[in-house]
Amino acid sequence: MNFFVHESSYVDEGVEIGSDTKIWHFSHIQKGARIGEKCSIGQNVNISNNVQIGNGVKVQNNVSIYEGVELEDYVFCGPSMVFTNDLTPRSKYPKGTEGYKKTLVKYGASIGANATIVCGNSIGRWAMIASGAVVTKDVPDHALMAGVPAKQKGWVCECGHVLKEQLKCSECEREYNLSNDTLIESV
Structure with missing residues (x-):
């Protein structure tokens, strides 16, 4: 076994780690x-049936990742953030996986x-969702989203710093261009 599972956690059969x-x-x-590989799954996390999680993902405490959610590589899920998988849930009328x-x-x-x-909805590459935001639509790559419902407040560099109007990162000095509402890194 080349991974670690704390003795208080449960891993069902048929799981790949x-x-x-x-x-x-x-x-x-x-x-x-x-x-x-190289993921960190925090305390009190539930990862449901058939969920796919990429490499280098960090899931902080108290997060449930429900069936139908996929996390690509290097995604960060902050403490107590919430995923849903049913737009109109009813206890009396469960939809099951197909729904x-x-x-x-x-x-x-x-x-x-x-x-x-x-x-x-999809969250784009390198996007940043602010604490407490409620995402109700697709999020573009590099978008900074905040509020309820979440609205785009700007753009974020790959390194995580908010970009100013010039679209040049003050931290890592990456430069970007905006083309048809899409942020593209300059080469």
Whole structure:
């Protein structure tokens, strides 16, 4: 076994866990879930059936990743953030797997503490979702989203710093251009 699972956590049969991944206290990884290499799964995390998680993903404490959610490589999920997978849930009328809406969080995106991601949407590469935001629509690559419902407040560099009007990062000096509402790194 080349990964770590704390003794208080449960990992169902039929789960794949990549090397150097750590699963901390009181977590449950359900059947069919696939977790990549070098991930950190915090305390009290539930990863539902058939969820796919890429490499280098960090899931902080108290997050449930429901069936229908996919996290690409290097995604960050802040403490107590929320994913949904059913737009119109009813206890009396469960829809099951066929009724779940898909959610894709793309490479390098970060979701802040207590944010909510409504199902059926995609979060773009390197996007930054502010703490407490409620995402109700697709998020472009590099977008900074905040509020309820979340609205785009600007652009974010790959390194995580908010870009000024010149679209040059003051931290790492990457430069970007805006073309048809799409941020593209200058070469």
